Amino acid sequence: AQSVTQLGSHVSVSEGALVLLRCNYSSSVPPYLFWYVQYPNQGLQLLLKYTSAATLVKGINGFEAEFKKSETSFHLTKPSAHMSDAAEYFCAFGGATNKLIFGTGTLLAVQP
């Protein structure tokens, strides 16, 4: 069965510091992987998706994620955090099933 695990329900970084949000997946079929962001009182918005064309995927707002098959990971990074990045981030697995399978989310806090 497919599953997604996000390590760390809360992550706090200083403004300007590296952001690293972790996501690991379990799947017996090639995965389609997504990162979504949820700002307060809003719906989810797609940050980026893994299409198998390239292992390093660039998304909106300076975020990127690297697909590592050997580690079954799809971690999200941003070199320099901004206050506006404070939000909840969800990793999701798609493909082979009739739904997106979401991780439990990571709440990112950015300290001034």
Next chain:
Amino acid sequence: EAQVTQNPRYLITVTGKKLTVTCSQNMNHEYMSWYRQDPGLGLRQIYYSMNVEVTDKGDVPEGYKVSRKEKRNFPLILESPSPNQTSLYFCASSLEQGTLNTEAFFGQGTRLTVV
């Protein structure tokens, strides 16, 4: 503007009083689904629809009903709401499912409180 529209955004109701949350998309998407979001649990799928008149259960369907009479609309019905259905609900649509076009577009959410 491409969007998924849910109504209402906020709803407080009493146990047992039937309610409907509407969802409409203007992207001609085949696939629509409902999720509920609870702290520490992420998003869990309630029901989904592959096309008009085709619906199926997700992971947590108990206490909910849906219908898909038109491609653009996918209402969520709670026939007899209970306090454990207090949650944040999201409707989503996508072009397809099980492919790269699984990318989902989400509504703004409906925060439901059942007292």
